[in-house]
Amino acid sequence: xxxxxxxxxxxxxxxxTPLEEGKVRMYVCGITxxxxxxxxxxxxxxxxxxxxxxLRSRGFEVSFVRNxxxxxxxxxxxxxxxxxxxSELSEREIGHFYDDxxxxxxxxxxxEPKATEHIPDIINLIEKLVEKGVAYEAGGDVYxxxxxxxxxxxxxxxxxxxxxxxxxxxxxxxxxxxGDFALWKAAKPGxxxxxxxxxxxxxxxxxxxxxxxxxxxxxxxxxxxxxxDLIFPHHENERAQSEAATGNxxxxxxxxxxxxxxxxxxxxxxxxxxxxxxDILKEYHxxxxxxxxxxxxxxSPLDYSPEAISENMAALDRCYNAVSEAERLSGMNVRKKxxxxxxxxxxxxxxxxxPEKFNQAMxxxxxxxxxxxxxxxxxxxxxxxxxxxxxxxxALYVEPLKAGAEAVKKAASVLGILRQxxxxxxxxxxxxxxxxxxxxxxxxEKLIEKRNQARREKNWAEADRIRxxxxxxxxVLQDGxxxxxxxxxxx
RNA sequence: GGCGGCGUAGCCAAGUGGCUAAGGCGACGGUCUGCAAAACCGUUAUUCCCCGGUUCGAGUCCGGGCGCCGCCUCCA
Numbered sequence: 001x002x003x004x005x006x007x008x009x010x011x012x013x014x015x016x017t018p019l020e021e022g023k024v025r026m027y028v029c030g031i032t033x034x035x036x037x038x039x040x041x042x043x044x045x046x047x048x049x050x051x052x053x054x055l056r057s058r059g060f061e062v063s064f065v066r067n068x069x070x071x072x073x074x075x076x077x078x079x080x081x082x083x084x085x086x087s088e089l090s091e092r093e094i095g096h097f098y099d100d101x102x103x104x105x106x107x108x109x110x111x112e113p114k115a116t117e118h119i120p121d122i123i124n125l126i127e128k129l130v131e132k133g134v135a136y137e138a139g140g141d142v143y144x145x146x147x148x149x150x151x152x153x154x155x156x157x158x159x160x161x162x163x164x165x166x167x168x169x170x171x172x173x174x175x176x177x178x179g180d181f182a183l184w185k186a187a188k189p190g191x192x193x194x195x196x197x198x199x200x201x202x203x204x205x206x207x208x209x210x211x212x213x214x215x216x217x218x219x220x221x222x223x224x225x226x227x228x229d230l231i232f233p234h235h236e237n238e239r240a241q242s243e244a245a246t247g248n249x250x251x252x253x254x255x256x257x258x259x260x261x262x263x264x265x266x267x268x269x270x271x272x273x274x275x276x277x278x279d280i281l282k283e284y285h286x287x288x289x290x291x292x293x294x295x296x297x298x299x300s301p302l303d304y305s306p307e308a309i310s311e312n313m314a315a316l317d318r319c320y321n322a323v324s325e326a327e328r329l330s331g332m333n334v335r336k337k338x339x340x341x342x343x344x345x346x347x348x349x350x351x352x353x354x355p356e357k358f359n360q361a362m363x364x365x366x367x368x369x370x371x372x373x374x375x376x377x378x379x380x381x382x383x384x385x386x387x388x389x390x391x392x393x394x395a396l397y398v399e400p401l402k403a404g405a406e407a408v409k410k411a412a413s414v415l416g417i418l419r420q421x422x423x424x425x426x427x428x429x430x431x432x433x434x435x436x437x438x439x440x441x442x443x444x445e446k447l448i449e450k451r452n453q454a455r456r457e458k459n460w461a462e463a464d465r466i467r468x469x470x471x472x473x474x475x476v477l478q479d480g481x482x483x484x485x486x487x488x489x490x491x
Numbered sequence: 492g493g494c495g496g497c498g499u500a501g502c503c504a505a506g507u508g509g510c511u512a513a514g515g516c517g518a519c520g521g522u523c524u525g526c527a528a529a530a531c532c533g534u535u536a537u538u539c540c541c542c543g544g545u546u547c548g549a550g551u552c553c554g555g556g557c558g559c560c561g562c563c564u565c566c567a
Contacts, residue, residue, distance in 0.1 A: 011495090029567080037567090044567040074565070157494060158563070205565090227567030228496095234566090257567070258496090264559070268566065295515080296504065300497075301560070308503065311516040318515095321529075343531095361505090370505050373514030380514095380531090387531050460525060467527075478528050487529085 003058065003363045005223070006299060008231060008254040009155055013365055018222045019252065024055055024062045025217040029209060029226035029234065030112070032069040033093035034078045037100050038274040039293075039304055040227065040260045040267050046290055046416065047257045047298040047366075048225050049106045053414045054362045065216050066109035067209060068094055070116050071202055076191055086192050087116070100277040103286045105416045111216050115208040119194045122203045122211045125245055126183045126196075134244045138174035140186025140199045146179040149240045155254065156232035181237050183207045206237035210250075214242065224251040228258055228299075257298045264303060275304065285429075287417045288313040294368040294415055314490050315376065316417065317429075322379045323405045324422035325386045330401035334393045344388035344397070350381040351404040358411045368415060375411050382408055426487065433488030437473035444470075448477065448484050455479075 003016040018024050028048045031041060048066075055062050069075075070090035079089040115122070126142055129135035134148045146152045146160060153159050164179050173182075182204035187193035193200040213221060219242070226235065235254065242250035259266050267274045280289055283306070291312040296302045340348070354374065361371040382404045389397035412418035420428075434444065447466055454462040467477050474489040 031567080032565090040567045042567085047567095072565090156562080159493095162493060163563075229562070229566050232562065233564085259561070259567075261560075266561065266566090270566090291515095292503095300504095303503090305503095307516090311503070314517095315515055318530095325530085367505075370513075373505065376514055383530060384532095390530090455525080458525070464526070471528090476528060479524070479526095480529090485529095489528095 003055075004365050005253050005255065006365045007252075008256045009251075011157075014253070016222075016253065018060070019220060022059065022061055024060045024223065025221040026052065026055075026062055026223040026225070027065045027067075027209070027213045027217060027221055028109075028224075029230055030066040030068050031093075031097055032072050032074055032205075033090040033097065034072070034075045035093065035269075036096055036276045036278060038260075038267060038276050039280065039289075040274070042100070042104060042277045042280075042289065043260050043293045043298075043302065044225075044227050044257050045101060045106045046104060046293045047368075048255075050294060050368060050415055051223075051225070051255070051366055052107060053416060054366060057410075057414050058359065058363075063111075063217060064107075064109045065111045065113065065213065067212050068097075068112065068114045069205065069208065070094070070114045071192055072205055080190075090114075096278075100281075103281055104277070104290060105286065105419055113212045113216065115203060115212075116192075118208065118212055118215065119203065121215050122207050123184075123194075123196050125207060125211045125214070125241070126203075128245045129183065129241060132244060135183055136176065137198050138176070140201060141174050141182055142184035142198055143175050143180040144183055144237065144241055144244075145177065146181070146240065147177060149244050151243075152179075152240050153236065155239055156236045158232070181206065181233065183241070206234055207241060209234075210238050210242040210245070213238075213250075214246070219246045219248045219250070221251055223253045223255055225255040225257070228256045231256055258301045260293075261301050261303045262305075267304070280309065284309045284313060285316065287419065288316050290416050291316055291372070295372060297369055298366060310490075317490060319376075319379050319408070319412065319418055320420075320422045320425045322382045322386065323408055323418065324426055325390075326382055326401045326405040327422060329386055329389045329393075330398050330405070332393065334395050334398070336394050337396055338392065338394045340394065340396050340400070341388050341392065344385055344400070347381040347385040347388070348400045348404070351378055351385070351400070351407050354378040354407045354411055358414070362414065371411070371415065375408065375415070378404075378408055378411065430486070430488045433474050437470070437475050439473070439475070444475070444486065448486065451477070452484060 004013045005016045006013045031037060052062050052064050068090070071086060075086050075090055079086045082089065126135060129144065130137065130142065135142055135144050153163065160179060164177065169175050169178050184196060184198055184201050185204060187200040187202065191202065193202055213224070224235070239250050261267060262273045265271060265273060288309055292309050293302065295312065357374045358371055361367045361374055385401060385404055389401060409418050434441065447470065451463045451466040454466070470477060471489065476487050476489045478485050478487070
């Protein structure tokens with residue numbers, strides 16, 4: 001069974017056949033480093049992270065490039081507002097980007113190039129375009145002439161006439177035609193600038209991705225990704241520049257993720273309805289955010305709400321509990337070798353089928369929603385196995401428990417969840433809840449002992465009072481055969 | 492106006508022609524427990540926005556409505 005990818009260019013699912021067998025060249029447009037990242041950025045990052053993880057788990061050698069735009073109008077404006085230099089601003093925001101991405105468990109790209117470090121490559125590419133007659137210099141600017149590139153608009157599904165009808169030339173621009181876009185912008189006073197054959201200036205936005213993609217991955221690459229909003233004009237322009245320069249196809253598969261909406265509207269700076277990754281992570285575990293971002297197919301819109309993240313937190317807890325319990329049970333020293341129950345045998349079979357089913361879902365255009373469903377079914381099977389192994393211990397459960405826990409963790413790792421040691425995850429969560437309740441472990445143990453004393457005396461009212469008091473502080477008590485344990489609630 | 496997408500249970504969400512419409516959250520019942528919690532088991536959409544059509548057969552294809560959203564300017 002091959003991998004299918006929805007190609008935005010052809011608007012249908014296609015069988016994925018990389019240019020070179022077993023290898024994948026992939027480029028994803030990174031951030032413009034001028035502000036904190038919001039959930040929309042997180043979605044794009046998490047989606048393409050899952051793509052890379054899955055391709056690698058399927059045995060592909062992936063060369064993954066993600067750029068930083070570190071010179072741009074937005075950066076210049078923001079730096080001026082703050083009274084700092086553009087490089088100070090972009091360095092700071094790249095630092096914030098890494099803080100957020102590391103927390104989310106986003107793998108680093110193999111190469112993470114910055115526009116300002118590739119000015120000579122950009123200038124070379126522009127020169128090539130000027131030589132070929134598809135770009136022209138005007139007043140220190142250089143523009144790409146869209147009318148000289150046949151097929152402009154093919155990616156975004158629009159034709160030149162329509163676009164020209166609506167487009168206008170802004171004051172101060174020296175374009176010949178309203179559809180043309182800047183490859184190089186002449187320096188204005190006080191702006192960062194570089195020497196070029198057309199005088200001092202700086203690169204336009206689109207050209208950097210073409211230059212860096214071609215430099216590190218070659219003239220044609222397998223996958224180029226980004227948010228849906230990049231299709232036009234960014235990717236349309238990238239494609240035009242690159243193919244005009246080389247005469248070859250630029251990208252084999254274009255992939256675009258859908259937006260994060262909030263109350264149904266697109267999250268954006270102008271509507272002022274965005275929420276930053278940093279803010280979410282103050283409230284929620286990063287893996288709960290990841291699970292939420294992967295809970296819907298990557299091309300569909302995804303509506304954000306705090307409740308939605310909470311729901312995923314509950315599901316994540318269940319997964320960690322199951323794996324933790326399986327690991328605990330498999331570590332117990334049991335000598336008896338009584339055969340496993342029928343229910344356990346069924347659960348074992350289900351767990352054995354997990355990798356195949358999971359891969360099938362992911363192979364189908366990275367259907368993470370389906371894959372998560374399959375993972376959760378496996379978690380339920382693992383719990384069933386835990387149940388049986390706990391009730392009637394047998395040495396014959398040890399291997400299936402270990403294998404089951406491993407299979408669940410392996411599948412989860414493609415989604416980038418269950419990355420923590422389960423016991424450590426639960427402990428961390430519990431200690432955080434304890435701190436929030438204003439208790440320390442000793443005080444809690446005392447309360448538990450006090451309650452157990454009451455229980456021995458069958459003073460149920462007092463026992464329940466203590467339990468309810470702790471519950472109101474989000475500490476849940478569980479009475480088991482081996483005594484009373486406690487854990488953080490899901491509040 | 493042009494182009495594109497979406498409408499599946501209380502909520503979120505998979506499913507694009509055919510066995511019982513995945514899965515999660517929530518709710519309810521059972522096992523366990525002093526009672527609970529966790530876990531497990533069971534129940535929770537005779538039906539997929541509406542109306543027509545194609546077909547032996549449609550949530551899935553076609554036509555027409557209604558509703559929502561996005562792109563067309565910087566945007567993941």
